[in-house]
Amino acid sequence: MRSVPYRPEIDGLRAVAVLGVLAYHAAGIVPGGFAGVDVFFVISGYVITSVIAAELSRGEFTIARFYERRIRRIAPALLATIFVTTIGAAIFLLPADLISFGKSAVAATLMVSNIGFWLKAGYFDAAMQSKPLLHTWSLGIEEQFYLFYPLLLAWLWRRRPRAVAPVLAGLFVVSLAAGIVATDALPSAAFYLAPFRLWELLLGGLIALRPVRRLEGAGAAAVGALMIAAAFTFYGGATAFPGVAALLPTLGAALVINGASKGGLVARLLSAPPLTFVGKISYSLYLVHWPLIVFIEYRQGAELGPWQAAGVAALSILLAALSWRLVEQPFRRPERFGSRRALYSAGAAGAAVCCLAGGVLVVTHGLPSRLPEPVLAAYSAHGDRWNEERCFIDTDGSGGPTPAEIRAGKICTFGPADRTTADFLIWGDSHAHAIAPGILAAAKRFGARGYFVGAGSCPPLREFDTVGVRPSTERRCAETNAAVLDFLRTHKVGAVFMVARWTKYAQGNEYGREGMMFDPAKVPGAVPGEDAKLAAAMDETLSQIVAGGEKPVVVMAVPEPGYDVPYSVAKALLQRTPPDAIAPTLEAVAARQARARDILTEETEKDGGLFVDPTAALCGPVVCPVEQDGQLLYSDADHITIGAALAISYIFDDAFRQIMKGSR
Incomplete structure (x- = not known):
């Protein structure tokens, strides 16, 4: 009943x-x-x-x-x-x-x-x-x-x-x-x-x-x-x-x-x-x-x-x-x-x-x-990330230093332990976290000592609201970046490497529905007004850095395959299809990067900074490969692997020559 x-x-x-x-x-x-x-x-x-x-x-x-x-x-x-x-x-x-x-x-x-x-x-x-x-x-x-x-x-x-x-x-x-x-x-x-x-x-x-x-x-x-x-x-x-x-x-x-x-x-x-x-x-x-x-x-x-x-x-x-x-x-x-x-x-x-x-x-x-060994090797690139998670603030607020710790200088430090002064700061979003091993490898060659602060979905800009992020992430970005700028006012670092996925911030969108579900035919157009917003925020941030006596080093975003590279290559190997089919053409990369590149180069030149572009190091004359000599260059749809970051570390040598010359 x-x-x-x-x-x-x-x-x-x-x-x-x-x-x-x-x-x-x-x-x-x-x-x-x-x-x-x-x-x-x-x-x-x-x-x-x-x-x-x-x-x-x-x-x-x-x-x-x-x-x-x-x-x-x-x-x-x-x-x-x-x-x-x-x-x-x-x-x-x-x-x-x-x-x-x-x-x-x-x-x-x-x-x-x-x-x-x-x-x-x-x-x-x-x-x-x-x-x-x-x-x-x-x-x-x-x-x-x-x-x-x-x-x-x-x-x-x-x-x-x-x-x-x-x-x-x-x-x-x-x-x-x-x-x-x-x-x-x-x-x-x-x-x-x-x-x-x-x-x-x-x-x-x-x-x-x-x-x-x-x-x-x-x-x-x-x-x-x-x-x-x-x-x-x-x-x-x-x-x-x-x-x-x-x-x-x-x-x-x-x-x-x-x-x-x-x-x-x-x-x-x-x-x-x-x-x-x-x-x-x-x-x-x-x-x-x-x-x-x-x-x-x-x-x-x-x-x-x-x-x-x-x-x-x-x-x-x-x-x-x-x-x-x-x-x-x-x-x-x-x-x-x-x-x-x-x-x-x-x-x-x-x-x-x-x-x-x-x-x-x-x-x-x-x-x-x-699974066959080549499939396992390709897929293992998913875990090929810099292991210094203690330095990186996730989008949910976990990990990394608090704003108070940043202001006090209690942040990740790299370089000769006998040095009491720092030569540089790496500051940016998850792309800064991904390319940091390359910057640090170049720093090591020149005996430079520096800091790192990174936060997910947070470009290194003063008061910049990223389209599509939650209000809590916006606040966390604002608090983190304000703390970094306060840190720069009280700590002499020589140069500031500003690294971010600039293409995303200039266009107001990611590269379509990225990862496993990426479709190059469904990439949305740019959000109107986001490029002007980026230019204004970059101008204000660079001016503040230069006013404090530091040299800005703006690092262009890496080419974005859009596809989740380890997944796609592993599946291609399993299905016996060409894995290089997911490599973006240089023409597509140039089109995606064009507006961000124009903004960054113009603002950097205006403030006497340096502009470092990894595109030439990661691309050939026709395509931007996703693997080289059997090693994948990306750990997902847009972050490069540790191996890729180390392989292109030479692009930062000129920057460190100028930084270290100025510090002597």
Whole structure:
């Protein structure tokens, strides 16, 4: 017997949520479809709270029964998905990605994958297209919420019944406020961690406990449906999410749930058999669709085409229906593993198998013996980065010195230890971090001593706002760069190497959708006004450096392949296709660099600085190769490897001759 009446429109709302997610992931035709996950959270909070409240009111609720239902509902399809996806990962993924997958398989099995993905989030993190279990972060949030929620609700119901709604409302407000603040200050934490998301589940719970009578009816449901549609339509990759933006789809879902309880047009539409069927299989559909997309895109190195997206959607629905029928349904029946002990034993055994499989992938270092040696050598360039991470401030604020430490001169120092004075400072974004080994190698030849300060997505400019970065990153850049300029006022360094991805800042965009999904035919045009903004910021910054007695050395951005070079070359070798096909032509590089080059050379000459351009050292007369003598020159789509930086270190010799001549 059902503890709460069945509402078919809730299954219809589940269908809307999962189809939004599917359309967003497979085809990108619903730019805000990712908000479907937030609709799921509200539905989950509503349904689970309704069941718990009904059982508490009858005096039938027990924690053991609650977790038995959760295991029957969640574990079978999840464990089956993890196990089958592990087999696919062992076939398709390259070693480093397979190691990461193994860790995520263990984390997903233990319902903590959201924490694992949060810990790995950062500037140099792997692309989402290499993470087949990335979508399990939302399950982690739900299950972490349900570890404490039924206990709290049951205790309040029995001991402080009048406090149930006020306490849950208070938790809702605290979590929402924390989520809004964290979305700006700690965006990865706000996205992945339960404390910043539990308000969404509590919203559903509050609707279950205290439905708003004045908002019951077709009108409220219609408004809610329009709110969800607006989020799906107008949100996108640039939306700061969750934060305030998450209120639109979640309040919309709450209005639909609350309003459709009395029937009406929205309730009838959502109760249509096709939608209720998709709603019934929505859990399995959510589980199976993302691994399929990842494996196909990973294999072909490009986004799904329209027909592929349609095929993946159809196949996902078919597999989800089979999973629902053959995996989900049988395990929900009490006669299957009738005793709790048998159920727990079966669940523990399945979890152990998935954890063991994931662990094997980690301890074997991604099963490298599967692949030919040239493929492994190419792919290993992904880790070919300068290991001085202590010097570099990531986009999430981790690593590197604080602004106070920068001002005090407590920053990374290189060169002869017996020197008490410094000759130079390397200052810039992640491209400064990438090319620093080359600059330092040249410095060593001349006996120079210097400093390094670098921050992800932060060009070495005073008060420059980069298009597309989060407000928290903008603030971090402003604080870091202000600290560097303060440092230069109190510390004599002789010369300042200013290194950045200048092409990005001059045009206001990256080089298309870079990395695994790069398509040279889809490179967007420049954002109007960004070049003038760069010129003004460069003029002001150079003037301040020169006024302090330092010589600016502006280093041009390296050529950008756009393709994730280690991935692309490794896959080309596996598929026996020419790896040099991804090398950009010199003509394309020149066109991409033209505006930035004009600005940098003009501003540098005006202030008597030096201009160093690595393009000639990295390019031939026709193309700019991505490998030389069997060694890759790039660690991703635009950062050069340590080997490449060392190979072109000679281009800095003239600069150091002038720097050291002036210091004597």
